[in-house]
Amino acid sequence: MVDVNLVASWIVDCEKVRFVSSEYTKDSMLEKVASLKNLIERINKQKDNLREMGLTIEDFEASGQSFVSSLKEFVDTNGKSEEASTFLIRNQVSLLSILKTWHDQLYTRSTSVGANAYEKIKLTDQAFIVHGHNEALKESVARFIERLGIKAIILHEQPNSGMTIIEKFEAHSSVGFAIILLTADDIGGSVLKKDNLHTRARQNVIFELGYFFGKLGRNRVCAIYEDGVELPSDINGVVYLPLDSAGAWKFRLAKEIKHAGMSVDLNKAV
Structure with missing residues (x-):
């Protein structure tokens, strides 16, 4: 393609x-x-x-x-x-x-914010899930969007076909939506404030957030974050959803996917 x-x-x-x-x-x-x-x-x-x-x-x-x-x-x-x-x-x-x-x-x-005909034909049936070490959350998100009729793309589940990691990533990145899971996998902070450390997502997760922000546009990217995780300060416009125990993030995520022009039945999100 x-x-x-x-x-x-x-x-x-x-x-x-x-x-x-x-x-x-x-x-x-x-x-x-x-x-x-x-x-x-x-x-x-x-x-x-x-x-x-x-x-x-x-x-x-x-x-x-x-x-x-x-x-x-x-x-x-x-x-x-x-x-x-x-x-x-x-x-x-x-x-x-x-x-x-x-x-x-x-x-x-x-x-563009308004999805054109090409995007609707080519980019509406798959969502790429970028994740860190929280396997339970990854599985929960994948099964939820599949219930909505959206195919979940998780990189390590795709065949390698002799490709490098970055080649494999690029080969599977032509999707209609990207869901970024910001989980507390690392700890870090400024060298100027060594005592002020924060939990943060893996660096590859932040890189892939920026990649999809540039490739798909901000209306096709949504980040779900754990409480206390440091959020990127220089990627504005992306929707950040807090991960809550009541599961309210699910309906909000479904609404964002639907707003991006993908076919979603919100009744299945309840």
Whole structure:
């Protein structure tokens, strides 16, 4: 699936290729050309998905064809033709412009308060649960949202498929909602106030809170916290729900999920 992170990786791959005449050797030139051809082929494979998402691809098709032609001319002249180099760089800039336009459009969609049609189709049946060491709370939240008809995504329950932890995390992060469990797993404080320590969530939990805040937008992220746990001071706009023994957090969580545009029967939250 195409998302803002995939397009960002295309931009990085395109930007890192530099055509500097002083660096030209036959091998390095062919390596640069192969890298860019591979990038265009990867984007071409996603054209149907790009169309489905309402992104304009006609400019890319024209730019991609021109890019391939300029790459061929660049190789034919052994990278020594100033005209070929200039034309190639111009096409590279054009491709970057198209990719950045796509990136901006997808980013705007992912952070908008009103979920658009694409989000409703692609991002409404799963919720990612970020947790620390409190296994009982993790299971309680997972079973509760499944009762609402939402599939719970818990990272360690997903197959590794040869991926690193961060690759696995990214692969399963295209969800409709993220629930962050801030539990008293660590103790810490400022080095300037060594006697003023607080219980806090694991650092990876805070990192993932920030990740989903950026990827999904604040209306699709909700944090549930234990009493006394230090809350992040620089992530504003996220809904923080206190974990109470009466279970009032459940109905409030269900309301937040429904407000994000996901299909939830609030009667099942009671």
